[in-house]
Amino acid sequence: MNKILIVDDSPTNIRFLGEMLKGSYDLIVATAGKEALSLAETDRPDLILLDVEMPEMDKFETCRSLKGNPATANIPVIFITAHEGEAKIKAARSAGCYDYITKPFDADRLRRTIERCVNTRGQEGP
Amino acid sequence: MDIADGLNRLSGNESLYRDILREFRLSLDETAADMERYLARNEREEASRLAHAIKGQAGNVGAKELFAAAAALEQDIAAGHHYASLQNFLAALRTVQGSLASIGTKEHEANKPDSADLSQLTALAQKLAREAEHSSFDAVTTFEELNKTAGVSFKKELTDIGNHLKIFDFEKAGQSIARLIHAIKKETAR
Numbered sequence: 133m134n135k136i137l138i139v140d141d142s143p144t145n146i147r148f149l150g151e152m153l154k155g156s157y158d159l160i161v162a163t164a165g166k167e168a169l170s171l172a173e174t175d176r177p178d179l180i181l182l183d184v185e186m187p188e189m190d191k192f193e194t195c196r197s198l199k200g201n202p203a204t205a206n207i208p209v210i211f212i213t214a215h216e217g218e219a220k221i222k223a224a225r226s227a228g229c230y231d232y233i234t235k236p237f238d239a240d241r242l243r244r245t246i247e248r249c250v251n252t253r254g255q256e257g258p
Numbered sequence: 259m260d261i262a263d264g265l266n267r268l269s270g271n272e273s274l275y276r277d278i279l280r281e282f283r284l285s286l287d288e289t290a291a292d293m294e295r296y297l298a299r300n301e302r303e304e305a306s307r308l309a310h311a312i313k314g315q316a317g318n319v320g321a322k323e324l325f326a327a328a329a330a331l332e333q334d335i336a337a338g339h340h341y342a343s344l345q346n347f348l349a350a351l352r353t354v355q356g357s358l359a360s361i362g363t364k365e366h367e368a369n370k371p372d373s374a375d376l377s378q379l380t381a382l383a384q385k386l387a388r389e390a391e392h393s394s395f396d397a398v399t400t401f402e403e404l405n406k407t408a409g410v411s412f413k414k415e416l417t418d419i420g421n422h423l424k425i426f427d428f429e430k431a432g433q434s435i436a437r438l439i440h441a442i443k444k445e446t447a448r
Contacts, residue, residue: 138395143425144282144315150395151268159395161426171393183314185307214314214329236317236325237267 133158134250137177139168141184152239165189169197172204178250183212192227199228208249259357264320282319283358290348306335324350376446378407383439390432397423415441
């Protein structure tokens with residue numbers, strides 16, 4: 133079973149994501165950027181779903197740190213975002229994110245995006 | 259509230275949806291005061307972050323008016339003219355809080371058995387300890403099973419664990435689980 137690291141500072145959003153994906157994936161959880169970096173390094177998930185908006189480390193910073201660490205650089209990152217603006221999407225891509233999913237979650241799109249990402253691991257984003 | 263939309267996102271699981279709405283309601287308790295304080299102090303970054311967080315959560319649970327109000331407020335904070343959208347946001351927040359006020363306590367709490375099978379409890383608590391140690395989402399499900407199995411026993415320990423798991427603080431949950439395992443051992447030895 134593929135392992136997914138969910139990183140979100142909102143417990144409500146973690147519950148939503150977790151309930152949608154449990155049973156299909158081995159899910160681990162972090163609520164802050166630094167905790168996510170540590171879990172990614174020790175647990176080597178197959179994918180990271182990232183939405184953390186904290187002053188000390190937001191998702192862009194967290195993603196750049198993951199991509200800058202040889203131990204975690206190859207783990208694909210999908211941004212979970214309530215932003216829809218083009219500028220944010222470009223910023224996400226330049227931070228090294230593979231794809232993004234907007235809130236509110238669409239369960240089918242979420243699963244499709246994750247499957248595509250896990251199946252094409254190691255390749256460039258869509 | 260668009261209940262059908264929120265429920266659909268959870269494949270129609272009503273009990274889970276109620277559970278999440280209960281948590282969402284609790285998370286809104288300080289929202290109005292926090293938002294007003296941030297904006298009064300011109301802490302726009304904090305205010306924007308809070309509006310953004312509420313937008314995401316409201317969208318997921320089907321609170322569409324609050325979702326739209328939070329999105330508008332987030333935009334207006336960035337543009338520097340937020341007075342009207344703040345009023346709309348606070349009104350939408352009050353409406354959601356009013357709609358969710360009638361959600362009661364967890365139904366399984368009313369149906370708890372009087373006694374617990376200590377060996378089964380030990381096994382579940384140990385499983386939960388392992389899951390918390392690995393920051394696993396499965397801890398949520400195991401805790402629900404443990405809580406149900408415990409009945410009215412070990413209420414304090416279980417409340418502590420539940421409070422930590424609710425915010426996915428696995429480290430503190432792990433400490434509370436260790437206290438629960440110790441309490442079960444003591445009870446078993448009696």
